[in-house]
Amino acid sequence: xxxxxxxxxxxxxxxxxxxxxxxxxxxxxxxxxxxxxxxxxxxxxxxxxxxxxxxxxxxxxxxxxxxxxxxxxxxxxxxxxxxxxxxxxxxxxxxxxxxxxxxxxxxxxxxxxxxxxxxxxxxxxxxxxxxxxxxxxxxxxxxxxxxxxxxxxxxxxxxxxxxxxxxxxxxxxxxxxxxxxxxxxxxxxxxxxxxxxxxxxxxxxxxxxxxxxxxxxxxxxxxxxxxxxxxxxxxxxxxxxxxxxxxxxxxxxxxxxxxxxxxxxxxxxxxxxxxxxxxxxxxxxxxxxxxxxxxxxxxxxxxxxxxxx
Amino acid sequence: xxxxxxxxxxxxxxxxxxxxxxxxxxxxxxxxxxxxxxxxxxxxxxxxxxxxxxxxxxxxxxxxxxxxxxxxxxxxxxxxxxxxxxxxxxxxxxxxxxxxxxxxxxxxxxxxxxxxxxxxxxxxxxxxxxxxxxxxxxxxxxxxxxxxxxxxxxxxxxxxxxxxxxxxxxxxxxxxxxxxxxxxxxxxxxxxxxxxxxxxxxxxxxxxxxxxxxxxxxxxxxxxxxxxxxxxxxxxxxxxxxxxxxxxxxxxxxxxxxxxxxxxxxxxxxxxxxxxxxxxxxxxxxxxxxxxxxxxxxxxxxxxxxxxxxxxxxxxxxxxxxxxxxxxxxxxxxxxxxxxxxxxxxxxxxxxxxxxxxxxxxxxxxxxxxxxxxxxxxxxxxxxxxxxxxxxxxxxxxxxxxxxxxxxxxxxxx
Numbered sequence: 001x002x003x004x005x006x007x008x009x010x011x012x013x014x015x016x017x018x019x020x021x022x023x024x025x026x027x028x029x030x031x032x033x034x035x036x037x038x039x040x041x042x043x044x045x046x047x048x049x050x051x052x053x054x055x056x057x058x059x060x061x062x063x064x065x066x067x068x069x070x071x072x073x074x075x076x077x078x079x080x081x082x083x084x085x086x087x088x089x090x091x092x093x094x095x096x097x098x099x100x101x102x103x104x105x106x107x108x109x110x111x112x113x114x115x116x117x118x119x120x121x122x123x124x125x126x127x128x129x130x131x132x133x134x135x136x137x138x139x140x141x142x143x144x145x146x147x148x149x150x151x152x153x154x155x156x157x158x159x160x161x162x163x164x165x166x167x168x169x170x171x172x173x174x175x176x177x178x179x180x181x182x183x184x185x186x187x188x189x190x191x192x193x194x195x196x197x198x199x200x201x202x203x204x205x206x207x208x209x210x211x212x213x214x215x216x217x218x219x220x221x222x223x224x225x226x227x228x229x230x231x232x233x234x235x236x237x238x239x240x241x242x243x244x245x246x247x248x249x250x251x252x253x254x255x256x257x258x259x260x261x262x263x264x265x266x267x268x269x270x271x272x273x274x275x276x277x278x279x280x281x282x283x284x285x286x287x288x289x290x291x292x293x294x295x296x297x298x299x300x301x302x303x304x305x306x307x308x309x
Numbered sequence: 310x311x312x313x314x315x316x317x318x319x320x321x322x323x324x325x326x327x328x329x330x331x332x333x334x335x336x337x338x339x340x341x342x343x344x345x346x347x348x349x350x351x352x353x354x355x356x357x358x359x360x361x362x363x364x365x366x367x368x369x370x371x372x373x374x375x376x377x378x379x380x381x382x383x384x385x386x387x388x389x390x391x392x393x394x395x396x397x398x399x400x401x402x403x404x405x406x407x408x409x410x411x412x413x414x415x416x417x418x419x420x421x422x423x424x425x426x427x428x429x430x431x432x433x434x435x436x437x438x439x440x441x442x443x444x445x446x447x448x449x450x451x452x453x454x455x456x457x458x459x460x461x462x463x464x465x466x467x468x469x470x471x472x473x474x475x476x477x478x479x480x481x482x483x484x485x486x487x488x489x490x491x492x493x494x495x496x497x498x499x500x501x502x503x504x505x506x507x508x509x510x511x512x513x514x515x516x517x518x519x520x521x522x523x524x525x526x527x528x529x530x531x532x533x534x535x536x537x538x539x540x541x542x543x544x545x546x547x548x549x550x551x552x553x554x555x556x557x558x559x560x561x562x563x564x565x566x567x568x569x570x571x572x573x574x575x576x577x578x579x580x581x582x583x584x585x586x587x588x589x590x591x592x593x594x595x596x597x598x599x600x601x602x603x604x605x606x607x608x609x610x611x612x613x614x615x616x617x618x619x620x621x622x623x624x625x626x627x628x629x630x631x632x633x634x635x636x637x638x639x640x641x642x643x644x645x646x647x648x649x650x651x652x653x654x655x656x657x658x659x660x661x662x663x664x665x666x667x668x669x670x671x672x673x674x675x676x677x678x679x680x681x682x683x684x685x686x687x688x689x690x691x692x693x694x695x696x697x698x699x700x701x702x703x704x705x706x707x708x709x710x711x712x713x714x715x716x717x718x719x720x721x722x723x
Binding site (some may be wrong): 001004005009010013015017064065066124125128132133134135136137155224228229230232233234235237238239269270271272273274275277278279281282 | 351352353355356388391393396501528529530533534535536537538540542543545546548558559562563566567570587590591592593594595596655695
């Protein structure tokens with residue numbers, strides 16, 4: 001491998017990582033945009049998503065990486081897995097909002113945020129109790145297709161991650177930008193009271209934000225599993241923290257910002273691992289975050305918003 | 310049942326003996342000898358912990374059934390040194406466990422831990438409490454090295470005994486094996502940032518360099534991170550003959566999976582941290598196929614010695630899983646404690662912590678791996694390191710360590 005090959009390969013690695021972080025970052029940003037709440041349960045909704053996806057794939061009779069599917073069965077299994085995982089995670093997100101956070105909405109201060117940390121730990125421990133604390137071999141039906149690009153290699157799973165992420169992010173952008181409910185979301189984000197006066201059902205909007213964020217986290221969980229052939233109860237914290245960083249880096253509350261932030265964190269992680277040392281990746285990622293925030297406190301794409309009254 | 314009246318009597322009794330100056334020990338006539346069993350029961354190495362724990366429980370149950378130490382009954386108490394937030398072993402939890410053990414006067418000896426990081430945290434506390442532990446699996450040499458005695462056994466006497474040898478042999482002997490037998494010329498080395506992994510990789514690296522191999526680089530994996538593709542791509546570009554990994558399952562499982570994708574043709578090897586059912590199950594075939602791993606003990610489970618065969622069958626009958634070599638060392642560690650207690654008792658002395666500790670330094674115990682004896686630092690006198698390779702055998706469960714790891718022989722000593 002020449003240096004160009006290595007760089008190209010790291011771009012491929014970084015974009016795949018980044019796509020995953022971006023999907024997760026969107027969940028933070030959607031909820032924050034509307035409620036100004038940092039939803040820490042999101043970390044482990046993602047993790048639960050990867051477990052749900054694992055059980056769905058196992059229900060199709062897949063185990064480990066030994067059963068390979070192609071053609072229609074592959075597409076069918078993947079579509080079903082994405083649909084079930086995203087709906088189930090969306091339902092978890094809605095449940096967290098409806099039953100745990102809504103009663104707290106009138107409470108000022110950090111109570112709601114602390115509650116999400118609690119929910120995160122509950123999910124985490126439920127998974128340990130329910131499926132054990134060992135690492136899991138995530139079933140993967142993808143054929144081992146790969147295409148050489150010079151000395152670098154592009155694998156089917158990377159193409160899949162990019163395609164799914166693009167599709168979901170495109171869908172979300174369309175939804176937020178052009179649908180009625182999306183417009184209601186943006187209106188609520190700008191000024192909940194005015195939105196309510198204009199007839200926007202704020203409760204429904206908030207629930208939608210939680211549903212979408214959690215569903216995207218579910219998709220992220222499934223993608224994580226397919227990419228690494230692995231899942232464990234612990235994956236939420238690391239990925240979640242980076243995704244959260246991505247959301248802040250891009251400008252929390254800003255949808256394109258979350259995507260940009262995710263991709264950037266992914267690329268930074270890949271390049272720092274390759275050219276410095278993996279032991280330094282976190283230092284570099286978080287130093288860049290600090291620098292960006294010092295010079296652009298609202299993040300790369302965020303605007304310093306006037307205080308909501 | 311402890312009624313109020315009997316509780317009162319007991320309390321009065323304690324007060325009376327205290328005033329009369331009768332030894333507390335004489336009063337504690339319940340004759341329970343508790344054994345602390347410290348393992349990483351939660352997380353990435355949970356299955357290995359269960360296998361080891363079973364071996365210990367089996368040994369003490371047998372001793373109780375045979376009335377090996379007349380007048381005493383062994384009770385094994387489990388301690389989990391892993392925490393959910395760490396996802397694997399956690400030295401801080403090990404320290405808490407060691408304090409609990411030391412403060413429980415009924416605990417006369419311990420078995421464990423399996424993780425050197427935990428061992429480093431536990432050893433000074435055990436030393437202060439004069440409580441001996443025998444580790445069936447932790448191999449970092451520093452803990453028993455007299456050079457670090459001030460740190461790990463401040464009271465001076467050995468408290469950290471082992472029924473496995475250390476990485477001072479495991480790492481270098483594997484370097485010898487890879488260079489002499491596998492004809493490896495260039496190597497990249499990784500570790501998992503833990504005490505065991507770093508020490509193992511250091512020992513390996515030093516010997517590999519001494520033997521003239523070209524060490525192309527060294528990097529550290531974060532066991533909590535999911536993605537190692539960056540460093541693996543870097544390794545791919547360097548094109549080494551082999552990759553050596555010092556570390557345990559949490560990073561090892563992901564490393565096996567991702568290195569299979571990125572550097573499938575490179576020879577991959579690890580230490581005893583890469584010999585586990587967790588790796589086979591969560592790593593899975595084909596990713597783990599071909600990995601080399603070592604054990605810091607002789608290879609016993611495939612022995613045709615009738616005693617081993619009978620033991621192996623009894624273990625499988627009871628626990629429905631196959632024992633591995635560290636189940637043997639755990640069983641052997643338990644035998645050593647039982648033998649020490651028996652000897653002390655036969656000399657007519659009370660079986661206490663310090664008596665057990667002192668006795669462990671002296672005895673020679675016939676065990677499954679042969680006659681075990683310890684030097685004055687607590688290390689086992691035998692230094693055998695066994696080499697294995699993962700080769701899929703469809704006749705057995707795919708997470709069965711004793712059949713999916715093929716024994717290749719003893720690694721050459723330096």
